[in-house]
Amino acid sequence: MPDETVAARAPTGTHDVLWPESARWEHLVAGFAARVEAAGFGLAVTPLIEDVRVFRRGIGEGSDVVGKEMYELEDRGGRRLALRPEGTAPVVRAFVQHRPPLPWKAWYVTPAFRYERPQAGRYRQHHQLGVEALGTGDPDLDVEVIALADGFFRSLGLVGFEARINSMGDAACRPGYAALVAAHLRARQDQLCPEHAGRWEANPLRVLDCKKPGCVAATEDAPRFLDHLCDACAAHFARVTDGLRSVGVPYRLAHRLVRGFDYYTRTTFEFSAEHLDAAQNGIGGGGRYDGLVEQLGGPATPGIGFGIGVERLLLACDAEGVFPVDPPRPHAFVVDVTGGAEARDLSIALRGAGFRVERAFDGRSMKAQLKAADRSGAAVALIVGPDELAAGTVTVRPLRAGGDQRQVARDQVAEALRSAIPAAHAVDGSRRGGAGEERHHDEELT
């Protein structure tokens, strides 16, 4: 049957973010940018598409994300490309390509694509905020990065979340530990869940992450990586936990925390929100990836980073009732019942002077325009009728605060506006959880 109309609907698992919800996004990104830039991270914008090998080699052929969930495509030139399923590999690829001076610290905000069945807090296109720091293996950097995520969450007003950390060791100690776990599992094969019963040998550490009762029981008293780290990894981890305690970032050791990407080494961590359903409660995660740069063809360079899921973070905020939406409102709404030319000229002039100004179109009635002005949330209405037009004046009518309306000369409207706008209107974002820098109206005018 022929499709006669375009399917006006976002593809499965994708979604639109429109006003006023998008105001939260703006604020979230601005707040994140302010915090990470204060810590020396600079914005990195890299292509949405990459050679598939960037992800295959970086994330790992065996991971679910690469094996089953990547959006892959071939362009007209026969190149094998993939839509990024995560944010780290592309940034590291850019690092390898450009070799900026070390240490190099970058942040990003990006869509990420994974072909999975959507459900609450899980999308085929979701969005991530993240940072990557390359060029130093100093454990103090691990502390900084974890503290950055923790501080960002707290800046939104979130309290019901927890940082769980673990160490994945390195090339020196991971094989030995994996062998220990494998030996442990071999004696308990019959307890494993159906999924892992047949494939625990390929990657024994994955079993630690399984939430099925059987696997949980089988691994309950499994050897812990923290007890089997090599001296260097153990010292690194100790420095990280010391640092977290010193700077006051609460954390919990998570012996079973095994992240899904192959590139992680040493410190790994996840932030989980307690008010979200257990299935999708991860609001952020990351870790150290000291071998990734080499994997992508660069010189041996340590690195660490994290990604935060925007949609899930917002869900967590909703669950706690924090980070409310408070979109910017117009300072003034021009009501013109003389044809619209006055509204046109006045609103454009006032915007040029730094005010947020709205107006109505299509020559609607004064009542309709004032109604629109009220709904817009504008602090004042600037009314131009035949009388004002003749007198060269504008009626300034407060809509939110008290006080009487008054007429002022056209060339004094800006001045009158300044004094007529209540503080609540003049400060952009003062009631939005404090995540962003606050832009004061007065500063915009200078």
Add this chain to the structure above:
RNA sequence: GUGGCCGUAGCUCAGUUGGUUAGAGCGCCAGGUUGUGGCCCUGGAGGUCGGGGGUUCAAGUCCCCUCGGUCACCCCA
């Protein structure tokens, strides 16, 4: 990818054992008030009943398929 539940105006929903022109609230537009928003009153616009096929004299109501949403598993942000 597997399974459960759901799909009626922009939104939230009602639609009696299948039976005349499919309803409400909110929102939107207009009027009541030929210069004044919020409250109130009146009226109006707006619906392929997700889509397709089938059963029937008759389908929003039943059946099949399909698309979409949602929840769980898997995995992750």
